[in-house]
Amino acid sequence: MLNKFLNHIAQTSDAPIGLEVNHAEGPFIYTKDGKRFVDFISGIAVSSLGHRHPKVVQAIHQQVDKHLHVMVYGEFVQKPQVDFAELLISNLPAKLEQIYLVNSGTEATEGALKLAKKYTGRTKLISFKNSYHGDTHGSLSVTGRDIYREPYLPLLPDVHFLTFNSFEKLDLIDEKTAAVIMEPIQGEGGIIPAEKEWLKEIQRRCDKADALLIFDEIQSGFGRTGKLFAFEEYEVVPDILCMAKAMGGGMPIGGFASSKEIFQSFKYDPPLNHVTTFGGHPVSAAAAHANLKELLSGEYLSRALEIEKQVKAKLQGKGIVEVRGKGAMLGLQLESWELTRKVVEECFEKEILLGWTLHSNTLVRLAPPLIIEDELLNDVLDSVLEAIGKHS
Known part of the structure; x- marks a missing residue:
């Protein structure tokens, strides 16, 4: 074998x-x-x-007996997607009121970057040295590790890397910035938690510049840090929240959450300007719902x-x-x-x-x-x- x-x-x-x-x-x-x-x-x-986990496996079996893929994401009403989204959103801050379901973490990052650029009409992106956001081209563009980036250059232009937990050069977050993307706890970069006051300053700079703050909680989300998401420890709420990994209890699924206002920008100029065939697959969504219910109940x-x-x-x-x-x-x-x-x-x-x-x-x-x-x-x-x- x-x-x-x-x-x-x-x-x-x-x-x-x-x-x-x-x-x-x-x-x-x-x-x-x-x-x-x-x-x-x-x-x-x-x-x-x-x-x-028995409850996740049971949910998978029940959904398999009903239907598998029926239509690309966002067109048909599918109960597993709705049930999961309702439970998740009810446990997030008010401004994170909708979720776009995808298949993986790097797709969540890609969608978040597109959403930020579309909503703001800007192209400049700020990330951090030693960060890791995925291996597809857009995600790699904001990953702050040259060992991953250099074989694939050139990547997205207008990406700037700052030093994690440093107050230096924060003036790069300006009126040309679409978004700042960061992990509250750098994973691949060495398990480095953000410092609370520094993270609050990042949010203050984003608010002042009308730039969006994206948190990549693909690794730190769904209970791993002792909160449902790590940002809850920081008194800072992102404009866009990326998630995956532990989300589906072992099934492939990811997502990015934001406000209804920000998500409106995916509907126009043109319509359907961000789509996915298998995002929020009903079996994965059923598993994610069962996984989240269990996580919250124990x-x-x-x-x-x-x-x-x-x-x-x-x-x-x-x-x-x-x-x-x-x-x-x-x-x-x-x-x-x-x-x-x-x-x-x-x-x-x-x-x-x-x-x-x-x-x-x-x-x-x-x-x-x-x-x-x-x-x-x-x-x-x-x-x-x-x-x-x-x-x-």
Whole structure:
């Protein structure tokens, strides 16, 4: 099977992980050769309620028995879309009163950028160094990491990058600016939370210039930081909110929310100037609705904060440069690339999946599912500490 995978599935690296998945349940992924891996990265912040949560699976089955795709997004009234949107919007600030459903995070970013340019009639975009907003051309244009951008230059013009958490050069947010796009917590850039007063100043500058503020909460949304969305900690409300990853409980779906007034600009000059065939697919929307209902009905948000508390108490200062982040969106900064590689590889040998890339080479990203129990959480942390001690 591995050879067929390598021959027929386009690869993005010379060394894919290559686990042959048999099934997944809760915090575990089971392979064809009988191994059971703890998914401590949740499919990269996707499976926040674990794999195949029963209520999400039930909603999928019920919708499959009714209908699949029937029409491009926005033309037919489809109950799964309406139910999900109603529940989500009822839990967002008043000015985020509608959502446009798409298929993925990068599509949410693309739609948000188009919406900002269309509404304001401007082209200038402000982003931040070390940001990550997706791999399609528009999203890549506002991603502040040269390693991703340089192979595809030229990208969108009139994009300017500022330093995250720095008050320098904020005067670039001016009357020519369509939007400022940012992650309240930089993910791929190193799990770096924004500073509250700095973020408030960003909003003040946007308001003064009549520029839109876009928050990319594709990774930080849906309970991962202990709030439904990370911006709730900052007393700052964006004009456009991007979301995906944990939104669908394991099904592909994304979206961007804004006001009715701003969304009006998609209706005219010309009509249908932003469309998607499969956005808000009814099966994905049904899964997203069930996922959100469960997330809001349980103790998952407080569990994210408890995970943070336990991780930091156990790991902080023990051969680790820094443990940072919020809730169950955490990063371990280690001393060297070699140590980081060895820790991740040794944990893999112990059937624990951690987040690490060559582009963030001294950072181990942790995004455990919010359903993880204390015993398993502590077993994983013990394994991490053991690997760090062995290779330090």
